[in-house]
Each structure stands twice: as structure tokens, then as C-alpha cells.
Amino acid sequence: MKFCKTIMQTIQKRSERNMNNKLEVIGIDHGWSMMKTISQVFVTGVKEITTTPALFGDVLEYEGKFYKVGTVRQEVKDTKVEDDSFYLLTLAAVAKELKRRGLAEAKVFLAVGLPLTRFGAEKNDFIKYLTKNKRVSFKYENEPYHIEIDDVAVFPQCYAAVVDKIPTMVKKTLIVDIGSWTIDIMPVINKSPDESKCVTIPKGLITCMRSINEQCVRQLNGEVDESEIQNIMRYGRSDIDDEYFAIIKAEIEDFVDKVYNSIREFGYNLKTTPIVFVGGGAVVMKNFGSHDAKNISYNLDVKANAKGELFVSMPRYRSNERDESNGVIYKDVCNPITAEFREELYTNILDAYARIKEPEKEETQMQDRTQGTKGSFEMPEFSVTVTPYEREGSNIKGLARIYFENSFIVNNINIVQGKEKIFVSMPSYKTKQVDEQGKPIYQDVCYPVTKDFREKLYNEIISEYEKAKDKSNEKARESAEKNHGNPDKEKDKEATPFR
Incomplete structure (x- = not known):
């Protein structure tokens, strides 16, 4: 379309001013059970090794000390900044992402998350915690890395998992993010989260696994490794002893029922309210839930909170109007009005951004485009x-x-x-x-x-x-x-x- 071409010519001109932009954006979900990035998932565990390791797989070397990453899950604490554990795990996550991108040195922008209702109270402390060292040198798996932390942005975890889907939510929709330690409940009204009704419940998957092992000890005098429980949660089946499997299945089903009861207690109709389950617990709700209705859907990507997936957000403004729940109504300033044009425009914008991230390739293409488009802006109808x-x-x-x-x-x-x-x-x-x-x-x-x-x-x-x-x-x-x-x-x- 001619208008789309005009917009893209403008974007291309602006991209010339960003040729030297080499900022690496890395999204990290600091879960109590799993650390997640856009491409990596590993156990939230880090333990110091007192001697020089013989093997360097998953070993972090920082300030003269060695740490084994991703073994046994660490215990849940009141906050994530009480010790250096999550800082060390962040360095490991950054190293994994930079290795995937073929980099050993980078200026890094961290996008991280916190539970919805703890967001305001813990945001500043988490930013200070992650930026306490502007420049950091360390080794991961015996490979040296040198990073400069440019900035840290903190987002509500539940919101981050669905932010790219919110513009399509024409009805009031309930987002339920089931994580390792917390369950976040966030209603979306008029395509905007209603913060006044967001709830965080400290009864995530870790509490379910604890309950499972309590019952296993009580009934069979033995525990089941958490990794085995997680496999059953993920796939709904296992080849372990039938007695243990029966206990695990019963406890997971009880956990699922409690989640639905919590949703009901907060005033939502399980048969009529559109509900989207996200986070690591989404697959648990799908595999073990008894509610199989059209209004319930699942985002089974456990990395959704960490992806930092690129999407286009058109400008909006906060109006003086209120909805039936007295929530603020946001309105569009400018936006595509057909699905065909929206897809074409958004794709072209993301393609232009991707070219900025490849300066050498962009420089060659820019010369051709500049010669072909200089002074040739077409007036759209x-x-x-x-x-x-x-x-x-x-x-x-x-x-x-x-x-x-x-x-x-x-x-x-x-x-x-x-x-x-x-x-x-x-x-x-x-x-x-x-x-x-x-x-x-x-x-x-x-x-x-x-x-x-x-x-x-x-x-x-x-x-x-x-x-x-x-x-x-x-x-x-x-x-x-x-x-x-x-x-x-x-x-x-x-x-x-x-x-």
C-alpha cells in the first residue's frame, strides 16, 4: 500500500540515526523454581564450589569464586535481593544469551519481572540490586564475558506474558499467571489491565510440590524428586511406582481445584469470563483441570514472561472516561483499521528494527534505498x-x-x-x-x-x-x-x- 510505503520511508530515514545502536536487550524471568530467557530455561539454583572445578559445564566464575549453576533449587526467601543468588543467576542467564548471539562483550539492557502486587514495593530495590556494578567481567563455562549494564526495566510478570495479546482482547478477560511461588490474577478491561483488582496469591507450584511430598512421606514414608514431579505436571504421565503416581496426581488435581476456587472467590464466573492461564502452571491447569470450556485458554510457553518479544504498540492516551468498574479507559491516537494493513505495517516496522540490529547489512541496504527513495515520498490518499x-x-x-x-x-x-x-x-x-x-x-x-x-x-x-x-x-x-x-x-x- 502506498501509505505503508510512505511510513516505511520515514522509518528508514530515522534508522540511519541509529546505526551505531548495539544495545543487547535481554529479558529474564527470575522464577523461584526456574530461570527463563527467550531461549534458555534452567533451575534456580547456585552453589559455591570451594575448589577449582575439574569440569566447567554450568560453572560461573565471578570475583575469584566458582559457582555451580542450575542444580538444586534454592529455598524461597522473602525477597529476591536478600543475598547474591539472583545476581549470580542473572550473570549466568546473560552469558547464555550472549553465547547464543555470538557475543562476549556487550552493552546490556535487562528487562525483568516481579509479581503484580509486589511490583511497586520491590521495583526500586531490584533495579539497584541488578545495577550495583555498571561494568562486570566474569567467566561462564570458562569463557570470558565483559558487559556494561546500560539500564534495567522492571515489568509486572503477569502483564509481560500477554502484553502483545492485550490489543486483541475485546472482552473483559482474566489473566492468571501461575508461577513457582505466586499466582497472579489480572483482569484486562477495555484492553488495559485493571490494577485496582490485581491479586497475588503466594500459593504457586512450589507449594503444590511440598504438599505432594508431605503426603508421600505420610503415606509411603518416601519422597519424590521435584524434577520427577515437574515432569508429571508437564506431561500428565510417568513410569514411576503406581502408588506414588496416584498421590502425585491427586495432589495436583487438588491444587488445580484450589486455583479455580480462588478465581471464583474473587467474583469471576468460571463459565462466562474469558480466562487465559499463563506461566509454568498453565500446562498443569490444562493437563489436570476439570473445566474444559470455550472461555478458557492456555499460553503454554513457560518463557512468555521472559521473552521480551518484539511487538508494535500504537500510541494511546488516558481519557477522562470510566468503565462500569470505574477503571480508566484508554483510547487510540492513531491505529490501523484493517487486519490486512495492520499485519503489513507491523511486519515492516519490525523488519526495519531488525535491520538496525545488523549495522553492516543495514549500511549496504541503506545506500540502495537512499538512492531510490530520496525525494520520492508519495502523497497518500x-x-x-x-x-x-x-x-x-x-x-x-x-x-x-x-x-x-x-x-x-x-x-x-x-x-x-x-x-x-x-x-x-x-x-x-x-x-x-x-x-x-x-x-x-x-x-x-x-x-x-x-x-x-x-x-x-x-x-x-x-x-x-x-x-x-x-x-x-x-x-x-x-x-x-x-x-x-x-x-x-x-x-x-x-x-x-x-x-
Whole structure:
């Protein structure tokens, strides 16, 4: 589509300014049972080795000490910053990801997660914990690594697992993230999480495994290794002794029932509310749950919270409106309005980003594109709708909307009365910066990038505004003439939109 091509030409020009961007984004899910990255899963366990190891598989060397990574799961603590365990596990996770990418030195941006309701209380401490050393040198599996931690971003775990799916959630949807230690329950309303109703329950899969072994000891005087229990949870079957298997199966089914009961206790209808199970426990709910309804679905990717998967998020703004649950309603500023164009646009944006991550390849391709596209921006086809708007004390005279090729829409365009004439104001947002006079600086969300197209677009918007205003005034005059002399409707004369 011509409009998509125009957008991509703009993105390509901007990508020239990012050629030297070599920041490595690494998403890590610091679970109490498993550490996860986009490509790796290993046990949340780290233990110091007091002598030089004979074998270096899964061995971390840091500050003169050796640590075996990923063996026995460590015990759950009140927070993840009480000791160096999760810091060391983070270095191991970074090394695994850098090795996959063929790197030994990198500037790293860490994207990590915390339980929903602990997010606010623990976020700052977790960032300080992971950034306590700006530059870090260490060895993993006897290979040296040198990293610079550029920054750390912390996200709510449950939200991170489904953030790319939220724009498709047209109905109120309940996200249930079952992790090692916690169960996070997050309702999504009007495509936005309702933070006021988010809940974290400290009864995750580890509590289920503890209960299983308590029953095994009580009934059979023996325990089952956690790795065996996890295999049964994952696959629903095992070749272990039938008596042990029966206990494990019964306890897992009891755990699943308790999860559903918790959802019900928080006021959700198990038969009508769309429910999405995510996290390591999603497969447990699928394999052992008794509810097999159309409204229940499962994201079985245990790395979903860590993937940091790339997706495109169009600009939105917080409106003054509230939903039936008194939650804030967010509205789109601009967005694709057809599935075909959305797929084409988002794919092209992600492709452009991927090229930035390959500077040498991008540099060669950029020369060809620059020669072929320089000065060749095509004006897309568009149409405009305008609603006249009058409010006492406001200089906003109308609200406009632009449709590009019936595929993409731009909202929130203001028609403003200046000192001498009407002008068009494109969508923008208030930044935290101020100018020399101390006034806030606004940043454009979307705008024309060429003078010719800007003039054509703005003239069309103002022309449509004048037509809409004339039409509105004409209707007001007709109404006034029709009601002339009618005392009961005389008050309607005061309601004309333009005076």
C-alpha cells in the first residue's frame, strides 16, 4: 500500500540515526523454581564450589569464586535481593544469551519481572540490586564475558506474558499467571489491565510440590524428586511406582481445584469470563483441570514472561472516561483499521528494527534505498471528517479525524482559533521537560513530514471544518425559523453551536 510505503520511508530515514545502536536487550524471568530467557530455561539454583572445578559445564566464575549453576533449587526467601543468588543467576542467564548471539562483550539492557502486587514495593530495590556494578567481567563455562549494564526495566510478570495479546482482547478477560511461588490474577478491561483488582496469591507450584511430598512421606514414608514431579505436571504421565503416581496426581488435581476456587472467590464466573492461564502452571491447569470450556485458554510457553518479544504498540492516551468498574479507559491516537494493513505495517516496522540490529547489512541496504527513495515520498490518499466544537473559554473550534486509504486512522486532531486565523494542531503529549521560560515542552505523536503534504492536509481539514460549520449554522437557522413564535421552544435558540 502506498501509505505503508510512505511510513516505511520515514522509518528508514530515522534508522540511519541509529546505526551505531548495539544495545543487547535481554529479558529474564527470575522464577523461584526456574530461570527463563527467550531461549534458555534452567533451575534456580547456585552453589559455591570451594575448589577449582575439574569440569566447567554450568560453572560461573565471578570475583575469584566458582559457582555451580542450575542444580538444586534454592529455598524461597522473602525477597529476591536478600543475598547474591539472583545476581549470580542473572550473570549466568546473560552469558547464555550472549553465547547464543555470538557475543562476549556487550552493552546490556535487562528487562525483568516481579509479581503484580509486589511490583511497586520491590521495583526500586531490584533495579539497584541488578545495577550495583555498571561494568562486570566474569567467566561462564570458562569463557570470558565483559558487559556494561546500560539500564534495567522492571515489568509486572503477569502483564509481560500477554502484553502483545492485550490489543486483541475485546472482552473483559482474566489473566492468571501461575508461577513457582505466586499466582497472579489480572483482569484486562477495555484492553488495559485493571490494577485496582490485581491479586497475588503466594500459593504457586512450589507449594503444590511440598504438599505432594508431605503426603508421600505420610503415606509411603518416601519422597519424590521435584524434577520427577515437574515432569508429571508437564506431561500428565510417568513410569514411576503406581502408588506414588496416584498421590502425585491427586495432589495436583487438588491444587488445580484450589486455583479455580480462588478465581471464583474473587467474583469471576468460571463459565462466562474469558480466562487465559499463563506461566509454568498453565500446562498443569490444562493437563489436570476439570473445566474444559470455550472461555478458557492456555499460553503454554513457560518463557512468555521472559521473552521480551518484539511487538508494535500504537500510541494511546488516558481519557477522562470510566468503565462500569470505574477503571480508566484508554483510547487510540492513531491505529490501523484493517487486519490486512495492520499485519503489513507491523511486519515492516519490525523488519526495519531488525535491520538496525545488523549495522553492516543495514549500511549496504541503506545506500540502495537512499538512492531510490530520496525525494520520492508519495502523497497518500486520504479523507477527513470534522466535528465543529464550541466550549466557553476554549480556543478549540473543532475535532478532526484523518483516514488514510481506508486503512489507517489518526484521531485527536484539533482545529484551533489563533489570534488571526484558524490552524490545525496534530496530536501531541506533554513531556517532563520545560523550555527556557519554564513552560512544558510537547512532543508530537504524528505529523506530516513534508511541506507539500502538510499544506495539502491542513487545507483539507480547514476546508472540511468550514463546510461542517456552515452546515451546522444552517441547521440552527432552519430550526430557529421553524420554532419562531413558539414560546415552549424559544429556549432552544440559546442552544445553537455557533453564535
